[in-house]
Amino acid sequence: MEPAIDLAAKLATFEGHWQPRTVCEYNGHDVMVVKVQGEYRWHSHAETDDFFLVLKGLLYIDLPEGRTVKLEAGQMFVVPRGVQHRPHAPQEAHLLLIEPSGTPNSGDPATAAPRRVI
Template sequence: MTERHEVVNLAAKLAGFEDHWSPKIVAAFNGHDVMVVKVEGEFTWHEHAETDDFFLVLKGRLVIDLPEGAAVTLEPGEVFVVPRGVQHRPRAEEETHLLLIEPAGTPNTGDPATAAPKDRI
């Protein structure tokens, strides 16, 4: 059996694309995708019935709107987990870079019909 050791440089991966709201898979572990994504503007309100939604801000500022007018603001280095089944809408006034972790194949909108494809980079 061959062991494979690979260091992933997140800044280099983020420098390799410009599109927003299109997660890029940079690693995988235990059936989960580790992704980077650039976001700006508002995403759609959505929920994930089967899984929590993990957000780590690498650069910029992310606001996650929650039900009943609640919102969480994340700065670089901060993590927030939206529990499964909770409606939420991420938004960013300036380009923001995120690290996302979720079970492989999870659609970013919660609905496979409207989800962005996830490329491996």
């Protein structure tokens, strides 16, 4: 029998914020966990939507025209492709992300965190 993937255990294996770690692949997509705190940069993804599920903590996602989405543990939000957004967390939050494999987390390969598999 295959072991289950323990997301909390995976999150405990690393430090640092805004550096997603792939825990498995699913139909050509990376399923990732990430620790976030503070503010990330404004960015968009021209080719794909951006999926956020909060596992622990609180996440805000700023959107155009002064709109903000507030996500608590157990809540998710999908930013449509091409929409500028800026995630930020007042304190450390843990997230599950799903993106097509190879998608740069910053929307730009030159500034993206490297792909890390744990």
